[in-house]
Amino acid sequence: MRQILILGAALALALSPASAQDKPGDILNASYDVARELFQQINPVFAAEWKAKTGQTLEIKQSHNGTSRQARSIVEGLQADVVTFNQATDVQFLAEKGFVAADWQTKFGNNASPFYSFPAFLVRKGNPKNIKDWSDLARADVKAVFPNPKTSGNARYTYLAAYAFGLEQAKGDDAKAQAFVKTVLSNVPVFDTGGRAATTTFVERNIGDVLITFESEVNGIRREYGDKGYEIVIPSLSILGEFPVAVVDRVAARRNTQDVSRAYLEFLYSEAGQDILAKNFNRVHNPAVAEKYKAQFPPVRLVKVEDVFGGWEKATKTHFAEGGVLDQVFVNR
Amino acid sequence: MSTIALDGAQIVRPRRVLPGFGLTMGATLLYLAVIVLLPVTALVLKSAEIGWDGFWRIVTGPRTLAALKLTFGAAFLATLFNAAYGLLMAWVLTRYRFRGREILDALIDLPFALPTAVAGLALTALYANNGWYGSVLEPAGFPVVYTMVGVAIAMAFTSVPFVVRTVQPVLESIQPEIEEASRTLGAYPGTIFRRVIFPIILPSYLTGCALAFARSLGEFGAVIFIAGNLPFKTEIAALLIYIRLEEFDYPAASAIAAILLAAAFVTLLTTNLLQLWQLRYSRKV
Amino acid sequence: MAVIDMPAPAERAARAAGSPAGARILIGIAVVLTLAFIVVPVVVIFAQAFARGLAPYLASVTERDTLRAVGLTVLVALLAVPVNVAFGLVAAWAITKFEFRGKKFLLTAIELPFSISPIVAGVAYILVYGSNGLLGPFLEANDLRIMFALPGIVLVTIFVTSPFVVRELVPLMQVQGSDQEEVAATLGASGLQIFWRVTLPNIRWALFYGVVLCTARAIGEFGAVSVVSGHVRGETNTLPLQVELLYHDYNAAGAFAAASTLTLIALATLAIRAVIERRLPRTGRVGH
Structure with missing residues (x-):
């Protein structure tokens, strides 16, 4: 019986998610519901870029849900380093609770919204x-x-x-x-x-x-x-639907992930980031990328x-x- | 699945021969305090925070009322189904010997063993308008998915074992002599069932129904897939709690949760009273 | 279709139950209803899982996040079940070996988690361990994370599965009485010796069955875990949550593949139950 238990425990450890307790090298992006495929494409590209730049292996974890729920979870203790939402009110809620800087809309370009849709x-x-x-x-x-x-x-x-x-x-x-x-x-x-x-x-x-x-x-x-x-x-x-992003300062400070979190969100504004965004039918501000994907975005x-x-x-x-x-x-x- | 029945015939022991009362009792109470009482208390405190007026306003709000009505109504329908189906199954499983009886017996527990989310997924796929059942039912004018009937079906599925498993042992324990005596006295099978057997199984039958009802009230995983979650139409109370949480509306969430909690309490209390009644019965028989 | 043949012991009762024709009709209805209502939904899961063939199925169940969900689910069960086994043994001992006032009340409290909606349970736990909960400030100050992490998932799982072992043990131990234990005590055996040598061998099958039920529920819990999980992919998604997630990921086949894994576990539970049933005195299992 005991052997079975030990075996089981070992098996569970082997299978269990790489325990990600506050190690630098992973960040959690709490995002809106339909952004699943988008960030699945963005994350590996940024991780590769981050590794080339700093030598650090990075895992970007995703959580997708209604953004009001995400904001609530963060306030209740969900350890999200960054938020990529689809509505400013939910980021504002985090700002009111002191999780996000009060002037979060000025921290990144275009009202902290790297892309838009409707x-x-x-x-x-x-x-x-x-x-x-x-x-x-x-x-x-x-x-x-x-x-x-x-x-x-x-x-x-x-x-x-x-x-x-x-x-x-x-x-x-x-x-x-x-x-x-x-x-x-x-x-x-x-x-x-x-x-x-x-x-x-x-x-x-x-x-x-x-x-x-x-x-x-x-x-x-x-x-x-x-x-x-x-x-x-x-x-x-x-x-106009804006997709505001912000670093969750309180979490990032505690987990010491401010730099990588910021770099991650900045990546969304880079040419490579905007290209992936546009490829997934999100409208972007970068003129070159917008021009490249012009055909798939009818005027509105x-x-x-x-x-x-x-x-x-x-x-x-x-x-x-x-x-x-x-x-x-x-x-x- | 049966409830824990106390053996009423047990003799009260004047002294404790066996060791470990303090230790086991203490550990049990501590465990219950931490795992059960602490969260339940937190919930009650939270809903008390808003005061009686606030509480009343939330629970009598039109959307909450609609959700509660749907939940109780669908749970009632589900229990009706299980009352009939469960009694039939208990009867067939105890009274007849036929090939495949053991498999049939084992299948009754499947809804308990199956995760509710999986049950919800399966039922939705089955009853949706492009599913095996739905493609027949819907053109015939019986839409199931996204209706109250769908909610009731999901609830009925997840609470199938209760009635069967509470009635089965009682049916089994009835001495054949009783029925034989009535038969010899010229009673019809229907009469025997109504006048002799049914009164004996009634307390456990009601217990099973009450448990099935309680379980149906709280069911979430299976229902949300099939319900369509239309406010005022197919939104169950448990889902409304979930939605209130998503809206940061903690008082509302805890108030509705308190209603479900109270319903659970009442049901448990009822079943325990029923069991006392049953003990009296079993002593008479 | 079932064929009626009646072995001797049940014969009299069965005869008393009505005519063979009536029996056939009732059995027929029971079988058809069970097939339509319980069996077909399970068949649907496998039909959908293999709808696009074996290769996509295998690809779905070996996908990284799904494997991690399996790992997490196993881990949660391994942590939650032993706790409830210990609780079940201790509580059953206290309840069946001694007489005390308020026993009925204690039993009601033990059974309460069974009647509480899992969603309500999840909410209640957030109200205790969430950052704004009763213990929130204390946990925050000590940098302890309970909610939206493994401890929270384990805690709510313990809550929803806590009655399972007790409710299997209490009826059996009540029927068995304490005579053997008392003899052992009179002969000078210590409490632990009595438990290991006398009680445990008597209740081992009921205990095992309780463990099986408890494990099945721990693996399958959805509502309560959904409230406290935080839904981090590959980290706090248990297998049932993964089913929902895949379903909403344009990946119905993957969802049904994951669901079929859970269904296999459920079927295994039933098989184990059927085996134990034969070893267990009927009175023990059903509580009368």
């Missing part, structure tokens, strides 16, 4: 429901799939984009815009908690006529499921949360907080 549509082969724009989502015969705006930053962009469209159509009439968004939301058959779960619902479960998610994810799905003939639709207007009219909604803080309070517009919409269905 909610786009993915429709089934041949676009049978002829979905062209946000207005089509309010049609009674159209079922749209996107995650729960309460838990998913991805879906908050979708919600706000639809709202912005409604506002523009109604020439700034809030009541009409709200009515429009209500109709759109009432056409959603399933609210998954994360972006990727929504993708699964649309693709694997064949639910809905249109999936709304970041342009990068939309393209990723089309590539991944080439045989299904999905088509991309770019609406007439969408909302983007509005900003700041311009239409007066910033994230206000938008969150009005729309997403308990009792906000979103809740009223949910209650009324």
